[in-house]
Amino acid sequence: MKKVATRFAPSPTGPLHIGGVRTALFNWLYSKNHNGKFFLRIEDTDKERSKEEFKLQILNSLKWIGVNHDGEEYIQSKNIESHIKIVNKLLENGNAYKCYCSSDEIEEQKLRAKQKKIPYIYNRKWRDKSETEAPQDIKPVIRFKSKIEGSTKINDLVQGDIKIENNTIEDFIILRRDGTPTYNLSAPVDDHIMGMTHIIRGDDHKINTFKQIQIYEALRWETPLFAHIPLIHTLEGKKLSKRDNASTIDDYEKIGIMPDALRNYLIRLGWSYKDKEIFSLEESIKYFNLEGIGKSPSKLDMSRILSMNEYYIKNKSNDDLFQSFEEYCKNFKENINNEKLNIIKKSLTFLKNKAKTMEDIYNNSKFIINDEIIIEKAEMSLLTENAKNIIKSFLKKVNEIEVFNKETLEPIINNLISENQTNFKGVGQPLRIILTGSKFGPGIYDIIISLGKKRVLDRLSKVG
RNA sequence: GGUCCCUUCGUCUAUCGGUUAGGACACAUGGUUUUCAUCCAUGAAAGAGGGGUUCGAUUCCCCUAGGGACCGCCA
Numbered sequence: 001m002k003k004v005a006t007r008f009a010p011s012p013t014g015p016l017h018i019g020g021v022r023t024a025l026f027n028w029l030y031s032k033n034h035n036g037k038f039f040l041r042i043e044d045t046d047k048e049r050s051k052e053e054f055k056l057q058i059l060n061s062l063k064w065i066g067v068n069h070d071g072e073e074y075i076q077s078k079n080i081e082s083h084i085k086i087v088n089k090l091l092e093n094g095n096a097y098k099c100y101c102s103s104d105e106i107e108e109q110k111l112r113a114k115q116k117k118i119p120y121i122y123n124r125k126w127r128d129k130s131e132t133e134a135p136q137d138i139k140p141v142i143r144f145k146s147k148i149e150g151s152t153k154i155n156d157l158v159q160g161d162i163k164i165e166n167n168t169i170e171d172f173i174i175l176r177r178d179g180t181p182t183y184n185l186s187a188p189v190d191d192h193i194m195g196m197t198h199i200i201r202g203d204d205h206k207i208n209t210f211k212q213i214q215i216y217e218a219l220r221w222e223t224p225l226f227a228h229i230p231l232i233h234t235l236e237g238k239k240l241s242k243r244d245n246a247s248t249i250d251d252y253e254k255i256g257i258m259p260d261a262l263r264n265y266l267i268r269l270g271w272s273y274k275d276k277e278i279f280s281l282e283e284s285i286k287y288f289n290l291e292g293i294g295k296s297p298s299k300l301d302m303s304r305i306l307s308m309n310e311y312y313i314k315n316k317s318n319d320d321l322f323q324s325f326e327e328y329c330k331n332f333k334e335n336i337n338n339e340k341l342n343i344i345k346k347s348l349t350f351l352k353n354k355a356k357t358m359e360d361i362y363n364n365s366k367f368i369i370n371d372e373i374i375i376e377k378a379e380m381s382l383l384t385e386n387a388k389n390i391i392k393s394f395l396k397k398v399n400e401i402e403v404f405n406k407e408t409l410e411p412i413i414n415n416l417i418s419e420n421q422t423n424f425k426g427v428g429q430p431l432r433i434i435l436t437g438s439k440f441g442p443g444i445y446d447i448i449i450s451l452g453k454k455r456v457l458d459r460l461s462k463v464g
Numbered sequence: 465g466g467u468c469c470c471u472u473c474g475u476c477u478a479u480c481g482g483u484u485a486g487g488a489c490a491c492a493u494g495g496u497u498u499u500c501a502u503c504c505a506u507g508a509a510a511g512a513g514g515g516g517u518u519c520g521a522u523u524c525c526c527c528u529a530g531g532g533a534c535c536g537c538c539a
Binding site for chain 1: 465466467468469470471474475476477478486487488489490497498499500501502531532533534535536537538539
């Protein structure tokens, strides 16, 4: 049996969204599962709209989530000449023909079909006409001579058998008036040249498949196997488009979603393996298969992404997490000096406790990062005279100890509680507000210990 | 309008004719906790509708409804 080879073939006409990333991931996983190869092909034949920045964005997105392709990326535009050769061959063999219809003529037919509410299909006017009848002033396009009789069935690895009447497939254009090949010609040609065994792509390509397999057959090439996966929908139930916000990798990266978490989320979106929810990278490769892919489209669920990310944050080692955090702050927040980074590193266990994203950890760390603590009105009003007095006694007592840890701090706080006939909140809340500016946050001992004596004294003494 | 596809809790899904229809996220309640969280426990929550086939259908078939994709000299 042939070694499995898959590919992901995005066009750089817009940023790659999360649905495309999932398609790439499925292709990659499938090839890895079969010990095969995975390739990347940039379909940049639309010169008008293809942009280098989009290509870079695509490359970065795939790299970020760990979908690495074998070999160099294949640039489709570099291969146009060989595509044209194939078109000529098709022409010579009688599988294609020149169509001299003007654009206006075609447009008019489409319009008329629309008015009559009948489906438009090219009328095959030039299919059997002889060249001698060709008008001199019109450059022809080349159309593929599509089958008219009978029906075609494909055995889709995800969708099962799909049958279609051949006469619903029109004589599609394979070479434009400007002499460049179209997608439905270039894609199968490249897939053949690249030796693809499995084409795994969005099910928006389903109908194209019936065009493309005719190309394979005309050329007597072996057809690859097809698997059309359902598209990801927005919460509104529509196809994810390039214009939907919060749908590119960059958007997730910006709020501090981690690659592993998104990979895990994406693999379980429209695919399942029993009841298993968490898949390590190795497990993803080990268990991924086409049978587990559902046939219905699934919706993107942000709360699920968040909770998956939370899981990965909690289950990563502190060292790894810290490394990711440092990187994240550098790229999306600010450069934090080493002294503060060290404090954060030591405090990660409690800083990550209530975090769903890297951004949450950053926000939780603000009392360490910021030198000036800003106390809002609402919190300020909780600092009563009584509370301030408690703080003053705390300041005095804490000034006398050198080592800050739970053993040294606990007696002080307990004393204050009984001296002032209050509860823990009576002492803890003002302390927390002054030290962090917030009513909420990590445990008060954690805060004090992580800040250290100097910072604690500084902040507390500022409160009159 | 034509062609093709889809339909289990709000969401992602399990079930490959016989289950009290299971899990996860989200949600609600309770408990632990020095606040918020975490954590733990509990709860509410689903087979679109109608016909068949069958001793028995969520599962197989048909119809209806709803949803989606495609219908470019874009990919």
